[in-house]
Amino acid sequence: MANNFFDNAGNPRARKLQSFVQPVDVNYAATYKGVAMKTIYFVLVMCAGIAAFFYVDAFYTARNGVTAALQMESIIFYVLLLVTLIASIVAAFAPKTVPVTGSIYAGGMGFCLSLVSMLYAKQFKGIIVEALVLTVLTVGVLTLLYSKGVRVGGRLKTACLTAIMASLLGGAIFGIVYIVAPNSPIIQSIVNINNGPVGILFAAIGVFIAAVLLMCDFDTVTQTVEYGLPEEYEWYASYSLIVGVIYLYLKILRLLAKAQANRR
Numbered sequence: 001m002a003n004n005f006f007d008n009a010g011n012p013r014a015r016k017l018q019s020f021v022q023p024v025d026v027n028y029a030a031t032y033k034g035v036a037m038k039t040i041y042f043v044l045v046m047c048a049g050i051a052a053f054f055y056v057d058a059f060y061t062a063r064n065g066v067t068a069a070l071q072m073e074s075i076i077f078y079v080l081l082l083v084t085l086i087a088s089i090v091a092a093f094a095p096k097t098v099p100v101t102g103s104i105y106a107g108g109m110g111f112c113l114s115l116v117s118m119l120y121a122k123q124f125k126g127i128i129v130e131a132l133v134l135t136v137l138t139v140g141v142l143t144l145l146y147s148k149g150v151r152v153g154g155r156l157k158t159a160c161l162t163a164i165m166a167s168l169l170g171g172a173i174f175g176i177v178y179i180v181a182p183n184s185p186i187i188q189s190i191v192n193i194n195n196g197p198v199g200i201l202f203a204a205i206g207v208f209i210a211a212v213l214l215m216c217d218f219d220t221v222t223q224t225v226e227y228g229l230p231e232e233y234e235w236y237a238s239y240s241l242i243v244g245v246i247y248l249y250l251k252i253l254r255l256l257a258k259a260q261a262n263r264r
């Protein structure tokens with residue numbers, strides 16, 4: 001049964017977990033309760049990261065002022081961004097490390113998301129509340145659709161993953177060109193296009209892709225339990241959900257920022 005799961009799932013995250021496939025005692029198989037509890041754990045770790053951000057912000061603001069606090073937060077941000085990137089890569093290639101690497105990712109992203117959200121909030125009034133509400137509503141709607149039998153096809157999954165890879169490659173190329181020639185006509189053209197209606201369209205597509213990938217995560221959780229994978233897999237299923245929700249929040253935040261900027 002488990003082998004059929006990996007043959008037919010069409011989910012790249014699921015295929016990475018073949019190391020878990022082995023005869024499993026029913027008492028040690030993955031359960032929805034186990035996934036839920038581990039998801040709550042990751043949420044609490046992320047909340048700890050958020051609390052750490054507010055502590056650092058209050059501490060350095062009180063002692064050295066807002067500018068110094070932002071400088072320190074930025075340094076911590078880039079360090080944690082690198083650490084979480086490494087943790088996510090390790091988790092992808094060694095799923096059994098997720099209890100540790102997933103915790104590092106959740107805590108680090110809690111801090112990083114707090115800084116990003118604060119910077120957006122300084123530019124766009126009320127955007128954080130809007131982003132949080134829309135994220136919760138979107139997750140709720142996706143959950144309802146999934147419970148009604150709506151599933152993501154293999155071709156759409158592949159298209160979304162291809163789009164993400166293309167955007168990452170394009171972003172890397174843009175970053176390199178920006179460093180070399182920040183005032184070049186091509187850079188200015190891309191910036192102007194990105195700040196207009198086309199930018200809003202791309203941001204909306206980003207939200208759609210994030211929603212599709214989150215549906216894939218729901219599918220992963222379901223298959224984890226229904227195909228009787230070992231309970232260790234609960235960690236990876238929970239971690240995938242957290243990654244998916246964080247990605248969705250960031251995409252919604254970006255879409256709202258684009259929309260508000262174009263209304264000015």
